[in-house]
Amino acid sequence: DPTLPVASGGTGAITLAAAGLANTPAFQAYASADADGTYATWTKVAFDTELFDTAGAYDHSTNYRFTPQTAGKYFVYTNMKVGSTSSNQIDNAEISIYKNGSAFKNANIQSTSTGAELNRATLTVTSIIDFNGSSDYVEAYYQVDTSTAQNQEFYGSQLLSSFGAYRIIGV
Secondary structure, three states, rough: OOOOOOOOHHOOOOOOOOOOOOOEEEEEEEEEOOOOOOOOOOOOOOOOEEEOOOOOOEEEOOOOOOOOOOOEEEEEEEEEEEEEEEOOOEEEEEEEEEEEOOEEEEEEEEEEOOOOOOOEEEEEEEEEEEEOOOOOOOOEEEEEEEEOOOOEEEEEOOOOOOEEEEEOOOO
C-alpha cells in the first residue's frame, strides 16, 4: 500500500510517479504485417512493433512476450482481426492470452448456422493477471477453424491488432 510523501512545510510539488504511483511496467505493441497460420492450430502472434515499453520487459523481436520484473497484478489485453486465407466461412475463431506457455484467458466467436457467411472476425480479450516479478510471462495466440479446412490468417496493423499490459497500482 503506497504512502504519499508530504512536502516539508506544506509547500512544494509531489511527483506521483516518484511516490510509486505509476502504472509501470507497461507496454503496447502491434503486428506490422499480416501472417498466415495453419488451419485449427494455435499460433503465437508476432507483435513486433512497440508503441511504448517503459521497462524493456516486452520482447518484440524473438519471443514476443511480456516478462515484467516487478511483481504485482497487471491488466493484460489483446485484440486481433483474424480470418480464413480464402473467403470461406469461419466455423470458430479464437484468441487467447497465454501465461507461462498455457492458455489463461480466451475469447471466441462461432458460426451457428450453415448459411452465416462469417469470413473475418475481430476479437478482444482482457484479464487481470498476477506476475511474480521474475519469470512469469504472457503471450498472445489465435486460431481459426473454417468450413473447408482453409488456413487461417491474422491481420496485422496498428489499426487492427494490439497487445499490451500495465501494472495496477494500489491492489
